[in-house]
Amino acid sequence: MTAALGGCGVTGGSGDVTLRLVAADYGDSAANSSQKYWDKLVKEYESKHSGVKIDVTVYSWNDVDRKVKEMVDAGKAPDMAQIGAYADYAAKDELYTADDLLSISTQADFASQLATAGQVKGVQYGMPFAASTRLLFYNKTLFANAGLTPPKTWKQLAADAAALKARGVKYPYALPLGPEEAQAETMQWMLSGGGGYTDTVGSYGIDSAQNVATFDWLKDDLVGKGLTGPVAPGNLNRAAAFSAFAKGEVGMLNGHPSLMKIAAKKGVKFGMVPMPGSGGRSSTSMGVADWMMAFKKNGHAQQVGDFLDFVYDEKNVLDFSREYDLLPVTNSASEVMSSDERDADLKPFLDELPQSELYPVGKTSWAAVSAAVKKRIGQAVGANGSPAATLSQLQATASTAESAD
CATH class of the missing domain: 3.40.190.10 (Periplasmic binding protein-like II)
Known part of the structure; x- marks a missing residue:
């Protein structure tokens, strides 16, 4: 009808x-x-x-x-x-x-x-x-060798990463914030910290207190402690991180279903769990x-x-x-x-x-915001980076793009 x-x-x-x-x-x-x-x-x-x-x-x-x-x-x-x-x-x-x-x-x-x-x-x-949704993939062999169980909290994730680093694992946690798909990794972490790209009424809230706290933690407790591998997160692309996981060089990373085939083809034994959150399993996943x-x-x-x-x-x-x-x-x-x-x-x-939760794809401004995240978010966790300053810049970009709609 x-x-x-x-x-x-x-x-x-x-x-x-x-x-x-x-x-x-x-x-x-x-x-x-x-x-x-x-x-x-x-x-x-x-x-x-x-x-x-x-x-x-x-x-x-x-x-x-x-x-x-x-x-x-x-x-x-x-x-x-x-x-x-x-x-x-x-x-x-x-x-x-x-x-x-x-x-x-x-x-x-x-x-x-x-x-x-x-x-x-x-x-x-x-x-x-x-x-598609995302889960935390982990290398079962590397975890078994180090006597680890998959993490449920950020604190456990950092502790597991430190144990993997001590055993010579190249990328204890692979954090791809390079220009290929940084907007995905960013959103996954924001959600696990109780934030996101938008607030409860659908307005951009990129520089929210929750998001700043999330990236402060990433910068200080993962990247700053050398737990994300030899390539700076801002230069690591998703495809390269997936490839490294398939070579057995990565302890943990966020992945979508296609990673299962990539890893299985190379004989990597892996497990998958929901994304850890700041105080327990994240209640919201990225779709x-x-x-x-x-x-x-x-x-x-x-x-x-x-x-x-x-x-x-x-x-x-x-x-x-x-x-x-x-x-x-x-x-x-x-x-x-x-x-x-x-x-x-x-x-x-x-x-x-x-x-x-999905990207705010109903906003015509999202394309510009996504492009800006891909370009800049890696700076937030860099040695001289400031999460608050980077997220504030991205919020300004979002507000400008939104008002141009």
Whole structure:
């Protein structure tokens, strides 16, 4: 009913319709490229919908957001884009709302915090497509050799790191605050200290007392004591930290599901626990989502909505999540995954999802804030760094970007 109403007046009448989708590649080789996933899905859909063709182009994560922006700027927006951020397009009124497109049952099936993260001013434009959470990975062999148990508090984490350092471990705790993905490690630590990028009413609170205390602790109790390895955190990227973990050189680090495969391939025995907090296990985990959106420019709301209802069918969501070690964005697929033996590896991450917090992706200012965090946050824990000064600078950047919205 919703999809049919959304389509009124914009479907362009009868006849064949070709919908263009630009999507990101989650594969790590040609063998498991996302193009293969979409080709199979589209073939099945088209076999049941003779008047609709779906043309899918897949780009690497390095290029996909830029490619979509170039297409939109040139007046050639695709019908759908599956990329990293939606808020800029929503702010310019270029997107359909979820209400315009999806059946009520599809909308109701989205995990609630993911659906909320897809909203701008209470209206959902971003449809979650893939989700992930983070856990603390630890090297079981290094821990056993040092007689350690996985930490539940920051104090225990620092003590474990000191014991690992004494045994010659290269990176007792790997702290990747380099420009690749520093915004993730930063948020994980902020949350574990009771803070975050935003406050309880959604305003930026980067320089809050909790966040300053968190980075003071990181600077003084981890980095300052030589417990984060030979590369300064501001120069250590996530990919390099993951690679070092797979070589057995890291005692502990924050990781997402793809690290399981990377480490297992190299024969590293690892365990995973929730992120330690300042006084006990952190009550909030970091969640990440990628987004599907539909542009209004070409119309075809009814056909787009019908195709997306198919995309979000339980079977298709499960197929995608299992292929790429990601978490389902729907409740129905999550319930299946929670109880299915073949998904046991992902269950610890799935358990974290309900209490996870996502980046403030509904803010058009987030892209600028994220870029500033990647560039500067490493300075906060450097030898001559000042957490209070760095976080204050980032808050000023956030306030400026927010007022420019």
